[in-house]
Amino acid sequence: MHITRYTDYSLRVLIYLAVQGDRLATIQEIADSYDISKNHLMKVVHQLNKKGYIETIRGKKGGMRLHRSPSDINVGILVRETEQDLSIVECHTSNNACKITPVCGLKSMFGEALKAFLEVLDKYTLADVIQEQHRPQLLRILQIA
Secondary structure (H helix, E strand, C coil), X not given: CCCCHHHHHHHHHHHHHHHHCCCCECHHHHHHHHCCCHHHHHHXXXXXXXXXXXXXXXXXXXXXXXXXXXXXXXXXXXXXXXXXXXXXXXXXXXXXXXXXXXXXXXXXXXXXXXXXXXXXXXXXXXXXXXXXXXXXXXXXXXXXX
16 A cells, blocks of 8 residues: 555645644745645645645735644544545456456455555544654654744
8 A cells, every 4th residue: 555645745734733733834834844845735735725624824924724633633534535546456446457356356355455554544643643742853853943
């Protein structure tokens, strides 16, 4: 299983906002903190706002912050909402052309593995990711004042 960069960046934005608290942050600030492209983050932030994970405030003193408590943001749900395709193998797709699908055991095995993967992620929230005892180190690493 491979998580896309889009989901990775979505998680990073949420981690940054959770660690920094109620203060407004900018896309540029987050991009600089992780040393990633501002352009990559713009689409991510737009979708996180549309899905209600963050709130954005326009204007000169604008920015963004979490719209929900970190304990209310489930990692498994976020992954499902940000991943375009969770198909591990071709036989899980709508355009499956594999000839052996009717007699192959891989489809059910990979289906079971994906289910287990998501069930594990469902056990965790953003609060579990940032772990309050690690907040000081995250603030330092992410260069949040």
